[in-house]
Amino acid sequence: MEPEVRQRYLRKLPAVDELLHRPPIQSLLKLHSRPLVVHSIRKVLEEKRRTILQGGEKEATAAGSLTPDQWTDAVEKAMATTLQPSLRPVINATGVVLHTNLGRAPLSAEALRNLVEIAGGYSNLEFNLETGERGSRYEHVEELLCRISGAESALVVNNNAGAVLLALNTLAEGKEVIVSRGQLVEIGGSFRIPDVMRKSGARLVEVGTTNRTHPGDYERAITAETALLLKVHASNFRILGFAAEVPLKDLVALAGARGLPVMEDLGSGCFVDLSAYGIEHEPTVQEAVQAGADVVTFSGDKLLGGPQAGMILGKKKFIDPIKKNPLNRALRIDKLTLAGLEATLKIYLDPSRVIKALPALGMMTWPAEELKKRAGRFRRKLGRELPAGYQVTLREDSSQVGGGALPLQALPTWVVAIRPLLLSAASLEERLRKSDPPVIARVKEEEVLLDLRTVAGEEEAALLEAVKKALWNSECGIRNAE
Numbered sequence: 001m002e003p004e005v006r007q008r009y010l011r012k013l014p015a016v017d018e019l020l021h022r023p024p025i026q027s028l029l030k031l032h033s034r035p036l037v038v039h040s041i042r043k044v045l046e047e048k049r050r051t052i053l054q055g056g057e058k059e060a061t062a063a064g065s066l067t068p069d070q071w072t073d074a075v076e077k078a079m080a081t082t083l084q085p086s087l088r089p090v091i092n093a094t095g096v097v098l099h100t101n102l103g104r105a106p107l108s109a110e111a112l113r114n115l116v117e118i119a120g121g122y123s124n125l126e127f128n129l130e131t132g133e134r135g136s137r138y139e140h141v142e143e144l145l146c147r148i149s150g151a152e153s154a155l156v157v158n159n160n161a162g163a164v165l166l167a168l169n170t171l172a173e174g175k176e177v178i179v180s181r182g183q184l185v186e187i188g189g190s191f192r193i194p195d196v197m198r199k200s201g202a203r204l205v206e207v208g209t210t211n212r213t214h215p216g217d218y219e220r221a222i223t224a225e226t227a228l229l230l231k232v233h234a235s236n237f238r239i240l241g242f243a244a245e246v247p248l249k250d251l252v253a254l255a256g257a258r259g260l261p262v263m264e265d266l267g268s269g270c271f272v273d274l275s276a277y278g279i280e281h282e283p284t285v286q287e288a289v290q291a292g293a294d295v296v297t298f299s300g301d302k303l304l305g306g307p308q309a310g311m312i313l314g315k316k317k318f319i320d321p322i323k324k325n326p327l328n329r330a331l332r333i334d335k336l337t338l339a340g341l342e343a344t345l346k347i348y349l350d351p352s353r354v355i356k357a358l359p360a361l362g363m364m365t366w367p368a369e370e371l372k373k374r375a376g377r378f379r380r381k382l383g384r385e386l387p388a389g390y391q392v393t394l395r396e397d398s399s400q401v402g403g404g405a406l407p408l409q410a411l412p413t414w415v416v417a418i419r420p421l422l423l424s425a426a427s428l429e430e431r432l433r434k435s436d437p438p439v440i441a442r443v444k445e446e447e448v449l450l451d452l453r454t455v456a457g458e459e460e461a462a463l464l465e466a467v468k469k470a471l472w473n474s475e476c477g478i479r480n481a482e
């Protein structure tokens with residue numbers, strides 16, 4: 001496109017003031033504040049200017065010749081975008097239950113109720129109602145955590161990364177911590193054991209090899225500088241084949257003989273034995289405590305199914321100094337999390353309720369047969385109003401636990417597979433992602449897969465609407481409908 005033509009379009013763009021005085025925009029001013037309307041006008045003008053200068057011929061021409069109605073529309077849209085929250089609910093149709101990017105575990109109804117009640121008013125967060133004196137925020141969950149896990153003492157911080165940092169800093173600052181080479185894990189989002197160790201002020205001593213570490217490796221590495229033996233659960237990967245690591249029990253015996261504590265970073269923090277539901281056994285918190293670990297750390301929003309939090313529990317002798325560490329104040333858990341966490345933990349007092357009451361655990365243990373029925377019903381409903389240009393089939397596939405837990409565990413599922421014949425699966429995925437509410441789906445071999453495992457029953461109608469809209473609105477849908 002000729003630069004002069006672009007310049008002509010630019011000169012023709014209305015000024016902010018001119019737009020502001022147009023009657024339809026004036027009526028917007030009756031509903032919204034002037035700064036908001038002006039901000040929206042500026043945003044639209046900026047965008048049009050950019051399109052005129054850099055867009056292709058068609059786009060630049062369109063941007064340069066907007067009708068008054070189109071200007072009003074654009075300003076209204078820009079305003080709606082500004083007013084819309086950035087953080088908003090999405091429908092997770094990926095089948096990844098603890099999807100870290102989508103907020104990991106959805107909370108239970110009990111946790112939500114408690115959270116809303118506590119968030120909206122005052123509470124006895126740090127106030128002892130018996131004595132009328134200052135209390136501790138940890139009291140609300142410490143006894144619960146101890147009762148469920150069998151530990152002597154417990155505290156909670158912002159997340160498990162914080163829990164590991166705080167525990168290492170308290171127990172081993174300026175000293176050495178021995179870790180097996182096979183356990184120097186990286187969890188997504190830049191949490192790496194060697195880096196956290198350095199930040200805690202402790203010195204990492206690696207022992208063994210990537211695939212095999214023996215008791216003798218730890219024994220030979222112990223010196224007067226050793227403060228702690230650390231075991232890290234390989235949450236998100238597995239070393240298969242010729243592999244060996246020292247069981248926690250043996251590590252505890254070995255360290256105990258030298259008067260040293262053992263800490264285990266469990267990562268996921270499971271309180272129930274998932275093998276009862278056909279899921280691979282994940283070491284539970286109770287097992288770590290029973291095996292004699294002095295300190296155990298784990299997340300609140302992974303297999304526990306609660307809010308983001310980091311649990312630290314174990315022997316009182318080691319937990320007490322962790323509680324008193326000034327760093328603890330910087331990693332402090334807030335009242336909303338505490339409210340959600342207390343209600344979540346209470347559910348574990350009656351293990352028979354866990355699968356029903358905690359959405360994440362319920363989703364993980366859905367039988368494939370039920371998922372097949374649900375997906376079948378969804379497919380039929382979708383099929384009733386399907387534009388040409390799509391093939392929709394029911395297909396066996398697998399969901400994932402996610403959240404860096406149980407990486408090898410495939411959860412058998414049934415998906416609704418949509419194959420667009422006239423556009424790419426990636427474009428359909430984008431259209432779904434940009435719908436309201438956004439639908440997050442998986443793309444596999446030119447098909448968009450919808451896995452209902454992670455879609456709540458209440459969300460299903462909204463999902464159906466969003467999918468229908470995306471199918472009808474995409475170019476091939478329109479072309480075929482005409």
Ligand SMILES: *Cc1c(COP(=O)(O)O)cnc(C)c1O
Pocket residue numbers: 159160161162164185187191232233234235236265266267268298299300301309310403404
């Ligand atoms: C997930 C995980 C962490 C980090 O926990 P966050 O709650 O995400 O901070 C630390 N260690 C292990 C082994 C983990 O699996």
